[in-house]
Amino acid sequence: MKKLIFATGNKDKMREIRQILGDMDYEIVSMKEAGVDIDIVEDGTTFEENAIIKARAVMEATGCLVLADDSGLEIDYLGKEPGVQSARYMGENTSYRIKNQILLDRLHGVPAAVRGTRFVCVIAAAFPDGRIETRRATIEGRIADKPAGENGFGYDPIFYLPDRQKTTAELTEEEKNEISHRGKALRMIKEIL
Numbered sequence: 001m002k003k004l005i006f007a008t009g010n011k012d013k014m015r016e017i018r019q020i021l022g023d024m025d026y027e028i029v030s031m032k033e034a035g036v037d038i039d040i041v042e043d044g045t046t047f048e049e050n051a052i053i054k055a056r057a058v059m060e061a062t063g064c065l066v067l068a069d070d071s072g073l074e075i076d077y078l079g080k081e082p083g084v085q086s087a088r089y090m091g092e093n094t095s096y097r098i099k100n101q102i103l104l105d106r107l108h109g110v111p112a113a114v115r116g117t118r119f120v121c122v123i124a125a126a127f128p129d130g131r132i133e134t135r136r137a138t139i140e141g142r143i144a145d146k147p148a149g150e151n152g153f154g155y156d157p158i159f160y161l162p163d164r165q166k167t168t169a170e171l172t173e174e175e176k177n178e179i180s181h182r183g184k185a186l187r188m189i190k191e192i193l
């Protein structure tokens, strides 16, 4: 079977990716499983730039087909913060329980109509011949009034879906992957592999 390396060090993303790409004709290996131990500096200013930086670095180190995911949360009321800084917002070692609570505090008293938010995901594919492709997808929601749910990761407990009356942390993994930014972007990239 052909090999595809996914350039992420985030175990939660990797779990979702394996489920979404599980039916492909590729053996999907994480960076760690591929024995790639390089320090990648994500200094791009857009999701596209950072996804390309990650995918290209690992493709150049291995010569393999590589995919990378750069994603994050945009909160309209905060001028699209934390955006591309989502993983580094308030420090990489600050727990998401605390990050989520601080975001809820910053939106304290803000009415539902202006609590709009979205998850953005850009998947970059770096092919061994140097070709690069990217695909972007989003899911729209609202910042919850309080955290809810144990599934997912990161900002999922405060990402509320008004239609379903649930946060993305209250969805099963299959339900989230069907509608999520990551599920949509990965299904688009599947079409070109």
Ligand code: ITT
Pocket (backbone or CB within 6 Å): 007, 008, 009, 010, 013, 042, 069, 070, 071, 072, 073, 086, 087, 119, 152, 153, 154, 155, 156, 180, 182
């Ligand atoms: P890699 O760069 O190694 O892939 P990372 O966690 O640093 O891992 P990003 O730079 O792309 O990844 O940051 C994405 C952050 O955005 C992630 O750590 C979460 O905080 C948040 N995020 C992205 N997708 C999410 C999702 O589906 N649910 C909850 N939070 C999400």
